[in-house]
Amino acid sequence: MDRAAILERLFALIEPFNAKGVPLGEATRFAEDLEFDSLTVMDLVANMEDEWDINIPLNILPDLETVGDVADAIRKLKAEA
Template structure:
């Protein structure tokens, strides 16, 4: 399994407790639109991702990350 696949698997696991509507996740699933997350949910989720991967996602990066795929790629870059 590639690094990206490992990261994606972990990100999907981290999303599950926040996926109240049971939305099917793809790379193009959006956090605001598809998952309907508010800013508090986003903050809680980002904290979980940062803790899991031991990384820091800046506010500027958060503003640019709209989809699951973008998050997986960003985590990959930050871990690199």
């Protein structure tokens, strides 16, 4: 799966949660830049799982700090599926 396509769709999934209108990029951080709380993160994870038909293990979430990290994880999970 093309990483650029994953990023583009990921930006679209994040946008409804982006209340502050933070410009989105690969280096955008969920906690620091977007100020997402745990409920918002779980809603976003559910949307990503539905979008790509994957299961994102909860134990990897702390390692996914940026949008780019998430794109890489989705690409890896799709390749393993």
